[in-house]
Amino acid sequence: MAIRDTSLDPVMDGVPGDQVRLLTKVARMYHERGLRQPEIAAQLSLSQPRVSRLLKQAGELGIVRTTVISPPGVYADLEDEIERRYGLTEAVVADTEGLRDEGAVLPAIASAAAGYLDATLSGNDRIGISSWSSSLIATVEAMRPRPAQTASSVVQILGGVGTSAAQPQATRLTGRLAQVTRAEARYLMAPGLLASGAMRDALMTDPNIAAVLAEYATLTVALVGIGSLDPSPLLRESGNAMATEEREQLRAADAVGDICLRFFDSQGRHVRSDVDTRVLGIETETLLSIPRRVAVAGGERKWRAIRAAATGGWLNVLVTDLHTAEYLLAPDDADVTDSASPLPA
Secondary structure, three states, rough: OOOOOOOOOOOOOOOOHHHHHHHHHHHHHHOOOOOOOHHHHHHHHOOHHHHHHHHHHHHOOOOOOOOOOOOOOOHHHHHHHHHHHOOOOEEEEEEOOOOHHHHHHHHHHHHHHHHHHHHOOOOEEEEEEEOOOOOHHHHHOOOOOOOOOOOOEEEEEEEOOOOOHHHHHHHHHHHHHHHHHOEEOOOOOOOOOOOOHHHHHHHHHHHHHHHHHHHHOOOEEEEOOEEOOOOHHHHHHHHOOOOHHHHHHHOOOOEEEEOOOOEEOOOOOOOHHHHHHHHOOOOOHHHHOOEEEEEEEEOHHHHHHHHHHHHHOOOOOOEEEHHHHHHHOOOOOOOOOOOOOOOOO
């Protein structure tokens, strides 16, 4: 004899049979046949307020259950689990099924990030944006100008002037994002990485630079990429890449990645070194105090850096690809080794 699973049966204790029948009938007319409440009321000779009460009761008793089915290409369960595990406000997983090459997943991540920003930016947002990230360049290029203002200011949070050939790339992000959000652009016209701490300190006294730095404390959104320990082509070509010896020193300190040239170890702890004294850009403490910190990053080369950044609270919104999302939920010992070949940050 087959045994019926009663775990999903409605709870009907104390509800008369005729009432159960009426509840079921009203619920089917509304949810299955698509009739409006006034039509149900007229057909069954009931008042509309009673129809409304019956529908509410049907939900309370379990006669009606709402089930959300994720369509293909939407990974809601995966996003929810990442949010729970890392304490994120939101995770956005781009549909990259069947794609693994970093260059192949970049457009999908950028499109997902552009959609997220289009949907969530408000006219009052003050956005800080990094200056060295292929992921962010692709994201901003994927955004389209909106008819209404969606941010009040866009502020460059890492200096960007390296070689003269790289200078247009350094300001491209800030200017383009300001354009599509109809915001005021605030450029940090100085190198992101100086030769010495003394040079950095001297530049910080310049009134124009100091004015931009002062705006960091008022930012509501930070839009950043996540870098691995090896420099990306953008950083290398800019003339701001660190020397091999410095990178090896950071690697010896367990550094696995950076955000805005602020390096962190495999547990997401800030790795302090003399590099910090040479960076002209947002300080770690200020970055971590920004209410919404959106990181756009993906690809196997960055798996360790992305997990460390999420673990350490460097971000509270992550836009990434499907395989990176799956890696983030794998056991901690399911690790990879950073590739030695430089790829875009």
